[in-house]
Amino acid sequence: MATAGIQNGTLTLFKDGGVKLDHLTxxxxxxxxxxxxxxxxxxxxxxxxxxxxxxxxxxxxxxFAENATEGASEIIANxxxxxxxxxRWSTGVSGDEYIEASGYASNLSYSAGTEDxxxxxxxxxxxxxxxxxxx
Numbered sequence: 001m002a003t004a005g006i007q008n009g010t011l012t013l014f015k016d017g018g019v020k021l022d023h024l025t026x027x028x029x030x031x032x033x034x035x036x037x038x039x040x041x042x043x044x045x046x047x048x049x050x051x052x053x054x055x056x057x058x059x060x061x062x063x064f065a066e067n068a069t070e071g072a073s074e075i076i077a078n079x080x081x082x083x084x085x086x087x088r089w090s091t092g093v094s095g096d097e098y099i100e101a102s103g104y105a106s107n108l109s110y111s112a113g114t115e116d117x118x119x120x121x122x123x124x125x126x127x128x129x130x131x132x133x134x135x
Contacts, residue, residue: 002095002134014060015088016075016124022068025119027060029089029099031130056101056126058087064110064118072120078105087124094135101126 003011014021034052064072078085082104090098107123 001093003091003093007091007096011091011093013088013090013092014058015086015090016070016078017085018088019070019074021060021062021070023063023065023071025061025063027058027089030057030059031055056103056130057106057123058089058101058103058126059107059121059123061119061121064112064120072108072110072122075105075108075120075122079108084127085124087126090135092135096135097132098135099130099132101130102128 012027014024014027031054033054035049036052037047038050039046039048062071077083084102084104086100087103088098088100090096090100103124103126105122106125108120109122110118110120112118
């Protein structure tokens, strides 16, 4: 049964290749459209545009754990292997909306502050269409 009302962000999962990323602390999904400038001398000094290519990305932050089932090592493998992964943002609750796309890991960075937990941040850029549907 679908989650009712406003959802707690803690419910949201990120899956890479069908496996949940461990120790996730934050996740974002972004959609954008590149705008094509079609202004002419007839535009009377006003900018005129048309929508062009759409782009999508997933990014997030997680704590680093050597024994993670799915973590930074898998993202490194995706980067070095130039491997596309099936990516999914979801709650895993039947009836809730999910967003899924194929994408490539484009960025991974580690952080280890003094007296702080080790963490990493990642970005996947999507290729092709995005699916938005219910679990």
